[in-house]
Amino acid sequence: MTALSFFDAHQHVGDLRGVPGARSGTAPLAEDATTRIAMMDRFGIAACAIMPGHSYCAPGGAADVSAINDRLLAYRALAPDRFPVVAGTVDPRHGKAAVAEVERVHALGMGALSWHHRMQGLPMDHPVMFDIVGRMADLSMVVMVHCYANGDFESPWRLRRLADAFPAVSFVALDAMTSPENLEQIVAAARQHDNICLDLSSGVLGADGIRRCVDQLGPDRLLFGTNYYSMGRPMQLEEQALLAAAELPDEATALIAGGNARQIFDPVASVSRL
């Protein structure tokens, strides 16, 4: 596995509040980045896409979300070769102000945006999301959405509506493998819409889930992703173990480990060299 060059499509800068046992609290950016890079080095992860923790506090409304995005961009600046892709967020409950933020962050070099709609209070296919993704389509940005099983606002059928409306936009379904039915729905959506790919984080289906995806979609729609949150020090990466256990052909494994992510994100972040 160490011969593979991993690109982790799913890392959070921030914490996962509200979940018992999850780490909470934040560290200064430099310390956070040092810890993250140490983890990445340990597990052979060359580069990653970073996004915020989506349970943020925003009493200042849109201004606070802008600050979150600025923080992510500052984080990238600490090690741009390790964190080449920044997928900030905009809050759907901010209405038109969210669309303005899309334009602002794109101008600052952000190539993707991300959501965890069950943490952000509106469904993935809310009309305002169509406005937001529409603007992202104009700007050729990548959409990253959590599709956690039974997260009603994150239901795969909602993703399908967006993917159908914006066929030129690349959609990454995060946490797709969080239940058999969830994966089945997302795979069905991906079979109809070739602009949907999925990551293998939170893989409760084990290696079988990976094989199932490859069997139905081919090896080029699945991305390696760890769902890593700030300041974590994992002893092992389950997702690497599952990928190895899937015993796929070397070429397929290499695509999933990093080739597919590099292909998706290269237009927005020139990652193919990383």
Place this chain on the structure above:
Amino acid sequence: MIPAIDVSLRILDPLDDHRLFDMRADAAEMEALIDERALGADTGSYFLVAPTYYLLARGVEDMAAVNDFLVAQRRRCPGMRGLFGVVEPKYGDQAIAGLERLARVGATGVVWSPRAQGMFGDDLLLADLVRRAHALGLLSMMRAAPYSTNEALWRTWRLAEQCENIPILVSGALQNFDSAQMIAQSAGGPANLHYDTAGWTVSTFLPRLTVILGQRLLFGTGGLEPFASGAERIVEALGQANVAEGMIGGLLGAHASCLIPTAAREARP
């Protein structure tokens, strides 16, 4: 007609569950929605509940605007006995300040919508805020959207256990067949929980719940139907099931008076 008290007349767009209300631009339309739902409330009264979704681009300012709108309705709506305002749980110190403000303006309580507020319904933060609200004399209403995982009934029950002896009014749980079964088969769960009738259907087996829950079941439309037809539907269903008139009257109004003592007093100006 038995005088009824609707404990959960929520401002809701009947054509769009997730409509993001702009408290400034949509004020007139919201007032029209209230009037439409309050039709027939001259035979009773209601507690006005904030909409579930509203713009928050200005953060605390927008949160306050929702509550200001509700307060303003007191002057306009003779049938309004009180209001359930909003506080955004993830706003830190501003959430606590929001509760204090609601108490100052004489709100009946605060409505929590974990799904819309991006929380899990059993979040420790939410439990803390419910306790704080209670200390300020505010009754907590907890939304229970059907088949929502954030607002799943088991989460509400966990929250209730964290807030022992603090009454919490759950709105919308009966809209979910599975939740209605759970409530019936567990004698209503934690004793400090009360339930409104919002969204109930034939599948809810309302007569059975009326007996099981007793004083813990209150008439509330959740804004899902007009006041008058909501009350009539309950009277008809319970009458056909030969539920005693006293129990029907309790569900329609007396239980609210017990749970919300301010209902017996005139609303503050």
